[in-house]
Amino acid sequence: MSARTLIWQAGLGLLLLGALAWHLGAGAHSVPMRSVLQTLLAGGESYEAAVIAEIRLPRALGAMLAGAALSAAGALMQGATRNPLAEPGLFGLLAGAALAVVAGQSLLGLDAPVLLPVLAALGALGGALMVWGLTAAAGGGAGMLTPVLAGAAVTAFLAALTMLLNLLDERGFEDLRIWLSGSLAGLRMPVVAIVAPWTLAGLAAALVVAPKLTVLSLGDEAAHALGVPVARIRALALAAVVLLTASAMALAGPLAFVGLTVPHAARLIFGTGYARLLPASVLLGAIFLLAADALGRTVIAPAEVSSGILTALVGAPVFVLLLRARA
Amino acid sequence: MAQTAPKTNGRVVVRGLSVQRGAVHALRGVDLDVAPGGMTALLGRNGCGKSTLLKTIARILRPAAGTIAIDGTPVDRLSPRAAAQRMALLPQAPILPEGMRVRDLVAQGRHPHRGLVRHWSPADDAAIAAAMQATDVAQFADRPLEALSGGQRQRCWIAMTLAQDTPILLLDEPTTYLDLSVQLEIMGLLARLAREGRTILVVLHELNLAAAFADRIVMMRDGRIDAEGTPDAVMTAPVLSRVFGLDARVIADPETGRPVCLPRTAA
Numbered sequence: 001m002s003a004r005t006l007i008w009q010a011g012l013g014l015l016l017l018g019a020l021a022w023h024l025g026a027g028a029h030s031v032p033m034r035s036v037l038q039t040l041l042a043g044g045e046s047y048e049a050a051v052i053a054e055i056r057l058p059r060a061l062g063a064m065l066a067g068a069a070l071s072a073a074g075a076l077m078q079g080a081t082r083n084p085l086a087e088p089g090l091f092g093l094l095a096g097a098a099l100a101v102v103a104g105q106s107l108l109g110l111d112a113p114v115l116l117p118v119l120a121a122l123g124a125l126g127g128a129l130m131v132w133g134l135t136a137a138a139g140g141g142a143g144m145l146t147p148v149l150a151g152a153a154v155t156a157f158l159a160a161l162t163m164l165l166n167l168l169d170e171r172g173f174e175d176l177r178i179w180l181s182g183s184l185a186g187l188r189m190p191v192v193a194i195v196a197p198w199t200l201a202g203l204a205a206a207l208v209v210a211p212k213l214t215v216l217s218l219g220d221e222a223a224h225a226l227g228v229p230v231a232r233i234r235a236l237a238l239a240a241v242v243l244l245t246a247s248a249m250a251l252a253g254p255l256a257f258v259g260l261t262v263p264h265a266a267r268l269i270f271g272t273g274y275a276r277l278l279p280a281s282v283l284l285g286a287i288f289l290l291a292a293d294a295l296g297r298t299v300i301a302p303a304e305v306s307s308g309i310l311t312a313l314v315g316a317p318v319f320v321l322l323l324r325a326r327a
Numbered sequence: 328m329a330q331t332a333p334k335t336n337g338r339v340v341v342r343g344l345s346v347q348r349g350a351v352h353a354l355r356g357v358d359l360d361v362a363p364g365g366m367t368a369l370l371g372r373n374g375c376g377k378s379t380l381l382k383t384i385a386r387i388l389r390p391a392a393g394t395i396a397i398d399g400t401p402v403d404r405l406s407p408r409a410a411a412q413r414m415a416l417l418p419q420a421p422i423l424p425e426g427m428r429v430r431d432l433v434a435q436g437r438h439p440h441r442g443l444v445r446h447w448s449p450a451d452d453a454a455i456a457a458a459m460q461a462t463d464v465a466q467f468a469d470r471p472l473e474a475l476s477g478g479q480r481q482r483c484w485i486a487m488t489l490a491q492d493t494p495i496l497l498l499d500e501p502t503t504y505l506d507l508s509v510q511l512e513i514m515g516l517l518a519r520l521a522r523e524g525r526t527i528l529v530v531l532h533e534l535n536l537a538a539a540f541a542d543r544i545v546m547m548r549d550g551r552i553d554a555e556g557t558p559d560a561v562m563t564a565p566v567l568s569r570v571f572g573l574d575a576r577v578i579a580d581p582e583t584g585r586p587v588c589l590p591r592t593a594a
Contacts, residue, residue: 082422215438217427221418224387226491227411227439272426 071285074259096127182308257315
């Protein structure tokens with residue numbers, strides 16, 4: 001590992017701590033950094049201590065986990081499909097997960113927090129398979145935009161179904177409306193504790209697959225000849241992507257473009273090798289969502305801008321830049 | 328490492344090999360013996376099965392019938408990693424990963440020698456350095472691949488297969504789309520590697536290139552081997568007529584004595 005890489009990683013580590021401190025301190029009620037540290041280290045009975053422990057800490061942990069999960073999922077998808085535009089949102093996984101969660105809650109009454117990631121995982125897998133099926137039906141010459149178009153169609157269709165379910169169940173709609181805009185508001189520790197193992201399992205699988213994805217970038221035949229079991233690696237990557245997407249959905253709802261923006265930013269710093277790119281995306285994703293969430297809580301305080309809105313505002317121009325760079 | 332490639336390993340034995348591609352019988356009962364060390368060229372018209380044979384040996388395609396053995400071991404009994412430690416493949420159209428530097432590409436050749444627990448070692452560094460030296464690409468080590476010419480890039484890919492440190496090297500049309508002088512340079516490099524003890528099996532389009540550099544030539548037609556032997560034995564007017572539908576004279580290169588095919592062009 002080069003000195004340059006080490007310096008970047010140390011820098012990202014410091015940036016993560018800084019973003020975390022900002023996130024915990026900022027908000028409708030601003031808490032000075034000294035009190036933040038005091039609460040984290042020693043606890044306390046004060047109002048500020050309660051705000052941090054009950055509200056902001058779970059939210060910060062959720063932001064780190066969801067940001068890391070979506071970024072890792074995006075990097076995995078880009079490597080496994082060799083498509084630079086691959087990410088959970090554009091490829092239909094977020095829409096599938098959203099519909100599954102809404103349908104499970106409003107039709108089947110499955111609203112226990114433990115079931116949230118399970119429903120999201122099933123939906124994400126369903127969305128991915130629909131997009132994959134549509135892309136395969138478009139023929140072998142499908143370019144990098146074909147799955148994006150399939151993703152757009154699937155997303156529009158599944159979002160319409162989600163809206164329909166919401167119309168039928170107005171009461172539940174109020175609870176889900178904020179979640180469907182991609183927000184960490186109201187996240188509590190029990191949910192974080194339920195979802196964290198999903199994220200960590202997904203990240204562990206992602207780190208195992210990562211070096212193989214670099215080999216896969218040379219093409220299936222070359223990867224095969226280099227001893228990579230191509231089909232098995234793709235299946236493992238998909239499993240990790242489903243776990244990661246499901247955990248991010250359960251924590252924060254659909255956050256668009258995080259899986260696109262963060263890995264490409266990490267590529268600029270760490271290059272194309274996935275063994276380095278994946279851990280970097282995890283760190284950068286945690287920082288990105290912490291910052292987006294802290295910003296969302298401060299710009300129009302005491303009201304909030306959902307993180308999903310901010311990530312889309314940053315991500316859509318990145319999408320355009322990526323398209324232009326390859327035109 | 329080029330210098331230490333073992334001379335006694337790398338025998339490929341193919342028996343009764345048949346491959347089905349869709350409804351097409353791409354190979355119909357091919358028997359082939361490739362002795363360790365030396366360069367064997369697979370020739371034939373488009374669709375004759377030469378690439379299919381190479382890819383089936385490399386385990387990318389599955390045979391419908393028949394066996395392939397490397398040094399006595401059937402390849403279908405090898406794990407993907409074990410197979411990749413015995414043979415390296417340069418596909419016809421490998422993908423150029425955007426932004427990848429030459430050294431990082433060559434380093435991918437070490438993949439079959441690494442495991443979950445076994446990480447980077449001095450042996451890896453040595454193999455990469457030797458591979459880059461053997462192909463004369465060390466001066467490009469830190470450049471991105473897309474900054475290089477076609478011939479330089481092809482040498483980098485060959486360096487990657489050398490870093491894999493296998494007794495057997497399979498190449499699918501490594502000279503296609505290159506200038507003639509670059510084709511000669513690549514073939515010269517492969518011939519040198521063959522002299523150093525590697526078993527090289529290469530699919531070629533260019534008859535005279537094969538005749539000038541290969542130790543043995545295998546002519547394929549309709550999924551079968553039509554003729555096989557030294558360039559002198561195989562490059563004959565009747566074989567060229569049968570295999571390529573070519574009306575040609577064969578003369579000896581005045582300097583090397585190797586056969587040269589001259590197609591008749593007069594009406």
